[in-house]
Amino acid sequence: MNKNSNHCFIYTIRCKIMAMKIAVALSGGVDSSTALYLLKKEGHDLFGLFMKNWEEEDREGHCIAEKDAEDARAVCELLDIPFYTVNFAKEYWDNVFTHFLKEIELGHTPNPDILCNREIKFKVLFEKALALGADALATGHYCQTQNGQLHKGLDPNKDQSYFLYTIKSSTLNRVHFPIGHLEKPHVRALAEKASLPVFSKKDSTGICFIGKRNFRTFLEKYIPHEPGIIETTDGKQVGTHDGIYYYTIGQRKGMGVGGPGEPWFVAAKDKKSRKLIIAQGEDHPALFAPALIATEPSWVTEEPTFPLHCRAKIRYRQTEQPCTVEKSRDTLHVRFDEPQRAITPRQSVVFYDGPRCLGGAIIDHPTH
Structure with missing residues (x-):
């Protein structure tokens, strides 16, 4: 028996002890869809929940989340599972996005995904699922739980425990991660075998509310330019920038600084002086x-x-x-x-x- 089969066997025995009413958080992607499929096979009473967290349309006037919602609905229809959408755009704006902008304005590099999990998915959505009669919430995260503890997902390339460290054991006791014991190729294979319409859909990357757009172009809608100088670690001015919040520590590209020798990297940001400090060479001590x-x-x-x-x-x-x-x-x-x-x-x-x-x-x- 290979390691995937062994983990799957243990997981199936554990979950089949008692059928539960479970709300499954659906993103319209292959991971959450496969999680839904696995729970369906185990005989649980299920319903799907799709979160709309961002009120914005693309250039053609279409809601950015509309396609993902359609994909999630299609999976539920195929599996004969009730499907609901919930709009948490206000909660997301108030509790995640405004915090993100404040941190950016201070010159920091926040991680909105961690805050989203704490404030939205495992708080507002979790509470909504319970209010609708669910015993537990399931998601497509690559994580595992054991007695209220959070464990890494089996697949080291997909493990998402880093993003969930703020979730308390009291919540984790009522959360399921049905694909946490699987590797990503196995998840896609299961989705294809089940004829899920999203089996070949590409994974989403980057910050959810920015999507495929350029990070700088997005920020310019909310934060004014604050020009400053680009300076080397020994105090030599080598360029200018439009705002230190467009850069992150360790960044290599985008400074407009070239010349002979090794590439340049962002080593520090000084909000007060608006200076961007850069160092030459990937192994420079300043990094x-x-x-x-x-x-x-x-x-x-x-x-x-x-x-x-x-x-x-x-x-x-x-x-x-x-x-x-x-x-x-x-x-x-x-x-x-x-x-x-x-x-x-x-x-x-x-x-x-x-x-x-x-x-x-x-x-x-x-x-x-």
């Missing part, structure tokens, strides 16, 4: 720091004992790195065994003990 300060800690279950020796990552695609975490009041000091590249303020540092996600915090600044 690295051995430690960071983080605030707003959030733990899935109980707070751990400090000092905490664990592994952590400072961005979604990074492999977890060994570190030691100390706590002072509500502030965490995270020191890595090896210096980390491009530690970015207002991104999240997320902590792991093997496959288990312990929680995380918001990066305030790198430190030595």
Whole structure:
């Protein structure tokens, strides 16, 4: 029996103990659709929920989310499952987007997906699902749960526990991740075998409300230009920019700085002086720091004992790195065994003990 089959067997036995009424959050993509299909096979009483979080039309006047909603509806019709749409555009604007804009204006690089999961999907949508009579909510995230704990998804290339570290165990006890024990190719194969109309649909990428649009073009609708200078780490002015919020730490392209030698990278942003500090070379020392300060800690279950020796990552695609975490009041000091590249303020540092996600915090600044 291969590892996918073994995980699938364990998951099926666990879920078939008792049929439940489950609301399935549908995005119109292959992952949530396959999650719905698997729960249908297990005999649960299901209904699909599609969230509309953004009130905006494209150039032709079509709602951006309309196609995704149509795809989600088509899957429900195929599987003979009730389908509903819910509009959380106001909640999203108030609790996610305005926060995103505020952070951008301060020169930070926030992660709206983490906030969306905390404030919308696993709060507003979760509460809506229960109000409609569901016993639990299911999503297409590549994660797993065990006794209220959050565990990484089996597929290391798709694991999404980084985005869910703010979800508490009390909520996770009523959440299902039906595809968390599968690898992405297996999910697509299941969707194709079931003739789901979205089996070959491409994965969505980037920030949900920006979609395929240029990030800078989108921001210009909400934030005015704040021109400043581009300066090297040794104080030499080499160009100008229209606003430091268009850039993120570690960024390589888009500065308009060329010339001989290695590429240039964003090393720091100074909101007060409006300076964009750049360093030449991917391994320039200015891009690295051995430690960071983080605030707003959030733990899935109980707070751990400090000092905490664990592994952590400072961005979604990074492999977890060994570190030691100390706590002072509500502030965490995270020191890595090896210096980390491009530690970015207002991104999240997320902590792991093997496959288990312990929680995380918001990066305030790198430190030595």
